[in-house]
Amino acid sequence: MEAMELEKERLPLALEPGMTLTDAAYRALRRDIITGVRQPKERLRIERLSRLYGVGPTPLREALQRLAxxxxxxxxxxxxxxxxxxxxxxxxxxxxxxTTVEVQMLAMAIDKGDAEWEAQLVAAAYRLEKLDARLRSEDESALSEWESANSAFHLATVSACGSKWLLHVRQLLHAQCDRYRRASVGLKRHERDLAAEHRAILEAVLARDADLAGRLVTEHFRRTTEQLLQEHAKSGD
Amino acid sequence: MEAMELEKERLPLALEPGMTLTDAAYRALRRDIITGVRQPKERLRIERLSRLYGVGPTPLREALQRLAxxxxxxxxxxxxxxxxxxxxxxxxxxxxxxTTVEVQMLAMAIDKGDAEWEAQLVAAAYRLEKLDARLRSEDESALSEWESANSAFHLATVSACGSKWLLHVRQLLHAQCDRYRRASVGLKRHERDLAAEHRAILEAVLARDADLAGRLVTEHFRRTTEQLLQEHAKSGD
DNA sequence: GTCCGATATTTTATCGAGAAAAAGATGAAT
DNA sequence: ATTCATCTTTTTCTCGATAAAATATCGGAC
Incomplete structure (x- = not known):
């Protein structure tokens, strides 16, 4: 039984100007790990990755160190x-x-956010709502777009917190959570009215009610977590 | 005017078993950046670092990517x-x-911490107190030891929070703060009774009063920040 | 004297090969 | 049959050198 790996996904590694191969490899690998193309515990042998992504060993190792x-x-x-x-x-x-980080950032953003922030937030909420409608009408092609819009909406709520470091830490944690979420098979969205939850969060934020917004987001995250854990428990045994 | 760099600090880069040169370079560079040996905005040219640390370009670049x-x-x-x-x-x-992260972790640790955690915490507090006494009696040689003990004490307070990720994020943020603190010239400890502050924190934690402990730590951190900012404002102009 | 463009130099990024380490295979001794 | 040691193979890690990019230098035009 030989290796059945007929993986020909030679991604061109789109590299923009002023971008090094290390950066490109980092982005590509990061994306593939988060989306599940590279599965958990999968060994990342340099030579194999070198063939797959069309990059030499050095940029790959550097990218892997950053990902580590x-x-x-x-x-x-x-x-x-x-x-x-x-x-x-x-x-x-x-x-x-x-959740801890998000709630704190939310309170800060509500305290410091200006009109422009509100505008951006409303725009993000609008985009999300539109995609949610498309998803409800069985348009499965919008799923990845919805994922992005969902992330963008939550990011928009906290973007005005004024702390570069909290935003960085948040992004770190959310990248990990995203990976867990996407690894989940079901993602049975139908048992929840996500749009309503998002609308409630938006309202609370615009009303500058940090306490309510914090509680809503905590509950919002808690439900997602709960759902994924249940699903895993079922598939587990 | 030629380059006056007579820097012969050829550190042997102590590498333990199962440790790669990349790891060693990472640790050495990290230490030197945090302690201020490598100054802010200093350009880190590969060839020069290669000579200084006695390592080839590849491990150095990998270490630098991780530090990035x-x-x-x-x-x-x-x-x-x-x-x-x-x-x-x-x-x-x-x-x-x-501060946000620390206070949250403290509450979690107070909630979950067991007897062993208390013991470790008391031990850390004791070590810190001893070093503080040595520092009061003009024994300046204990300064770096005091720094370690101080970090260890604060880490001990939150170590039982039960979240690997919060501990990781915390370490990330504290490494940065440490760098700022060490870059400060004065560090005029004499105008503050740090030992008393630490004792108060210890008491509150052992009394399982998360609210009080949180407030004390917030104030503790705030004073350090304030002090450093004032100092900088004075040297600034 | 200043600005601009072409060349030269430095510095960075990348590749390919060699050294070191780990994993796997072989075979003898118990 | 199992264990241990040795040898082979694979994989990782590291180095030196080349290619690419950016910076500095120089000379001419205005």
Whole structure:
């Protein structure tokens, strides 16, 4: 039984001006890990990746080191790299962490946000609502767009917090959470009215009610987590 | 005027078993950046670092990529690496971020911490107190030890929070703060009774009073920040 | 004297090959 | 049959050199 790997996905690694191959490899790998193209615990052998992405070993290793710092890749000394495993206990504390951070940022954004922020937020909410409608009418092609719009909406709520570092930490945590979420098979959205939850959050934020907004977001995240954990428990045994 | 760089600090880069040169370079560089040996905005040319640390270009570049992910190094495409600059605005939001995280972790630790955690915490507090006494009696040699003990004490307070990710994020933020703190020349400890502040925090934590402990830590951090900002304003103009 | 464009130099990024380490295979001894 | 040691193979890690990009230098035009 030989290796059945007929993976010909030679991605061109779109590199914009002033961009190094390391950056391109980092982005491509990061995307593939988060979306699940590179599966958890998968060994990332340099030579193989070199063929797949069409990049030499050096840029790849540098990209992998950065991903290791992000916690998306595990680097074991003299034993190479592998995609970080998925662990439900870790998922729980990941959600606790991101919720804490998100609520605090939300309060700061509500305190400091100006009219332009409100405008951006309303725009993001509008885009999300539109995509939600398309999804309700069985247009499955909009799913990945909806994912982006969802992320963009939540980011918009906290974007005015005024702290570069909290935004960075948030992005770190959300990247991990995204990976867990996408790894989940079902994602049965139908049992929830996500649009209503988002609308409620938007209202609370625009009303500058930090306390209510914080509680709504906490509940919003908690439900997603709960759902994914239940699903995993079922498939687990 | 030729280059007056007579820097012969050829550190042996102590590498333990199962440790790659990349790891060693990462640790050494990280330490040197945080302690201020490598100054803010300093350009990190590969060849020069190669001579200084006695490592080839490849492990160095990998280490620099990891440090870039940590935010200690700025990587500019095709223009190399440099130590991240110090900016007082950034310092403010950094402190806001770390305080938020710390207070939340403290509450979680107080909720979940067991007897063993208490024991470790008391031990850390004791070590810190001893070093504080040595520092009061003009024993300046204990300063770096005190720094470690101080970090260890605060880490001990939150170590039982039960979240690997919050601990990771915390370490990220504290590394940055440490850099700012060490870059400060004065560090005039004499105008503050740090030992008393630490004792108060310890008491509140052992009494499982999360609210009080949170307020004390917030104030503790705020004073340090305030002090450093004032000092900078004076030296600034 | 200043501005602009072409050349030369430095610095960075990348590749390919060699050294080191780990994993796997073979075979003898118990 | 199992264990241990040695050898082979694979994979990772590291180095030196080349290619590409950016910076600096120089000379001419205005």
């Amino acid at each position: 710092a992000d916690g998306l890749v595990i680097a074991t000394g003299n034993r190479g790299f592998s995609v970080a495993p998925l662990d439900m206990d870790e998922f729980v504390d990941l959600n606790l962490a991101r | 992910a940590d935010g200690l190094v700025i990587a500019t495409g095709n223009r190399g690496f440099s130590v991240a600059p110090l900016d007082m605005d950034e310092f403010v939001d950094l402190n806001l971020a770390r």
